[in-house]
Amino acid sequence: MLELFLDKYNYWIVIVLMLFGLYIVISRGNLVKKLVGLNVFQTSVFLFYISLAKAEGGTAPILTGKTELFSNPLPHVLILTAIVVGIATTALGLALVVRIQETYNTIEEDELEDLNVAVMKGEQDRIPGAEGEAR
């Protein structure tokens, strides 16, 4: 059991981080904190890619003539792209949070929900009134 844990410690870290991240996204009401959670979640995936390609004692695949152990560079490169995507997502998310703060004066999810629900109620209430008019 312990062996299973120690042998694949990198995956355990990834899984724990992943769950932490998802949990934060779900449980926090503050929109910025949600983004932080999202970042943790994404980072866990970056780690996953990086660690799965890393060969213990391996180096970067630069051909120097000597036979060496190389790590697989492809996932590392892929994750560069994913990091860029992650940054873009975070930036966009934060920009949206700024706009939400400007228009709603709050970034707490339940307060936003209340404000939106109030508007919905207003729209709903128009139904009987409107039909009365038509009659």
Place this chain on the structure above:
Amino acid sequence: MSAETALLSTLFLPLVGMVLIWLTGKSPNLREAVTLTTSVILFAIVLSLLSDVLDGARPSVDLMEVMPGLSLSFEIEPLGMLFACIASGLWIVNSLYSIGYMRGNDEKKQTRFYMCFTVAISSAMGIAFAGNMFTLFVFYEVLTLSTYPLVAHKETEEAKQGARTYLGILIGTSIGLQLAAIIWTWIAAGTLDFTAGGILSGKVDPVLLPFLLALYMFGIGKAALMPFHRWLPSAMVAPTPVSALLHAVAVVKAGVFTVLKVVVYIFGIDFLAASGAANWLIWVAGFTLITASLVALSKDNLKARLAYSTVSQLAYIVLGAALANHYAILGGALHIATHALGKITLFMCAGAIYVATHKTEISDMQGLGRKMPFTFAAFCVGAFSIIGLPPLAGTWSKWYLVLGAAETGMLIVVAIYMISSLLNIAYLMPIVAKGFFRPAPELATASAGAAVAPSKSGIQEAPLLCVLPPCLTALGCFVLFFYADAVIALLRPIVE
């Protein structure tokens, strides 16, 4: 004009009429002239096709392929020819009547009314001449949709409610059940063409066959088999010409026509009779027949009573189809024609009474026969025809239906037909009797709201255009009695 062109023009002519009606909407006289001209030309074209069909020709047109293997195609066969003749012929009468009724009642949005009417007629032609079940289904749906605005015409809450039921049941049954049945047939048989002798023989597991038949029979909501009959009474909110269209010209006739088509050309009479898949249908149709008659007895609103009468009369035809023998099928097909003539007469009379006196309840109609002798006379003739008294057309169709029932040896079916005829008398005759033989109530006791100004001459008929058409169709009931042979000659090929 070749038969093929004539066939296509029956579909497109009403649509051309629709466009013209739309263009001439500003001037009512011109607009009505367009309606009448279109209907007369349409009838002439249909008649021109009749002689070909009598000679045994089967003109057909393949319009286009919609999905691989499935095309919009048309073929004229006797049953369709009969339906086309009824629909286009009665359209003329109904147009005349519409003009009288709509003007007499000062209805609004008449242009839309006439436009939808033409679309409905066009789709009725499509149903009549459909060469396969797919084509028939397409036009069946168009007919439903094009009559929706007609049913909702008054735009009151009640009209909307009625139209909602109308649409809900007709679309619900057709997409919910009929479409499934059609696709099932398509997968099983690989074709949907109407073929003499049917296409299903040996293709469907005999155990499942009753279910397929049930999907068809209940899926054809326009045939108003219980429990899917509610749309007919709720469509009563529509103006009377629309009721006439629904009950006589196109809609319910399209329903029972489809039933006959399915039985004759999809299942095949012999296959259906041999498989016994229709046995349950005899009971359902018999139940509908009797129950609807009983309900009709209890209705005081004239149009509602007539509506339930229609439900019951349609069940005659479905029952005939379920018996699946030559006489019964012949009787059923003939009943499409005779019932159409009879019922349109009754409805137009009901409408004429409404236009003249704004009365809708039978109990208010005491003594009206003296004020409106022509209307009530026509009503009387129509009622006799529905009941099946000679010398009126209804006699023959009932004759053949009962013959068919007797041939199967199911005496109970004969009994059902007989009891129902008695019930017909019970719910139709009191109306005539009240009209002619009961004295009109004193004005003071006339029910509130229905009071009319006392007449000067004693006769207080509806406008001519409301009275003439029912008299014409009543006359038609007479004529058809003597020329039923011709119709049977036309129909005979389908059962041979």
Place this chain on the structure above:
Amino acid sequence: MIAAEHLPVLQVVGPLLAAPICSVLRIRNLAWFFTLIVSVGAFLCSLLLLQTVMESGPISYELGGWMAPLGIEYRVDASNGIVLLIISGISSVVLPFAKRSFEAEVPEKLHSLLYTAYILCLTGLLGITATADAFNVFVFLEISSLSTYVLVAAGSSIDRRALTAAYNYLILGTIGATFFVIGIGLLYMATGSLNMADIAVRLGTIAEIRTVDVAFAFIVVGLALKLALFPLHTWLPNAYTHAPSAVTAFLAATATKAAVYLMLRFSFTVFGTGSGLLAPMAGTVGIPLALAGMFAGSIAAIYQYNLKRMLAYSSVAQIGYMVLGFGLLSVTGVMATTLHLFNHALMKGALFMALGCVFVRIRSVHIADLSGIGRQMPWTMAAFVIGGLSLIGVPMTVGFISKWYLISAALEQEAWWLVALIVASSLLAVIYIWRVIEAAYLKAPPPGRAVAEAPLSMLIPTWVLVGANIYFGVDADFTVSVARAAAEGLVGVMQ
């Protein structure tokens, strides 16, 4: 011809390069025109591609000349050819409409940036569809998603709820994409390849099945989020409701379609025989969720008063149909899915555009404000009615064709209960469409409201889609033959 062989990549790279150019075009009409040209160019490309594919089989393109398993491959066959056609075609039809619609709904200074986001979204969707490289899919998925969040948020000047809708979409969309990328990572771990065809081949040779199963699960869940499969659809109604009308029309007709395509592609081409999970998952999870979506979406739609939200819920239901066809795992089922991809794009596009026309004139899509609109905007509402009939599945419209094949697929497997549920749920569409028709035609307009018909630049595109609804409903030979080729290509792997 040199251009022809570069077509698969050209139609992705074209919009990609156009996006930065568009962002510097500060004149909004110019930006619009530029976007239109790019979109029409992509549309012509996809037409040519589909034609070539139907005539001479799949086209493969190696990016930068690197051979397939190593380099990135773009591969177009019937199944993604038709999706490319839908995406670029709808985009080209929506754009002429978008001009007036944006003018009415979005502040002017944002227009050129909005068009940039639009091009990027188009790029992303086309890229997702054309590429045969699993990681490339992720990159394009994110390009399209990020630009979609921006497009949705652009509705905030009309209703601030667009912002929260975009935010929620961003959170859920990112989770979906991350799940997807986890799945890709696991796949790479198991096979050492990113090329879809190569993965499929290698999956056949490995014994380590658990990693593959987990990869499958992650990818399917990630995509289910993106395609808004019930119950992962919660982002969709808000996003569609509050986005600008033209954006909604574009997204509703394309974005979920690309995700459905990916689902098909991964399930069949990539995992087809490699993961034993596909068949049991499709039967025990896919079909029940699809059915739940069909009913939940339709029933929710019945209770909506904001018509955009109503149509959005209807989309949830319609996605259920697509997943249902897929879940049957048969050629006819996948044909039904592919047909419905195409057909639903046409009808939802037309319906949302009709609502866009209404919004431009009366500044509302609330059902109470639509009383009597049928007489005041006859062409717009006629378009809505035909689109609605198509959604219901009335014969001679595209909706009927989809329904026909879906029911056929269910009947083929003698799944009677499925047939019953399909027709029952499609009847729910009658209810919610008819509410609108009754309000529009059978109610009197509020006194004093004088409304003109929508401008032609919006009406014509709407009617182009309406025309397509009828044309492909009357003559379905083209769509059916492409769908058959697509389905055989996809499901053929399984046999």
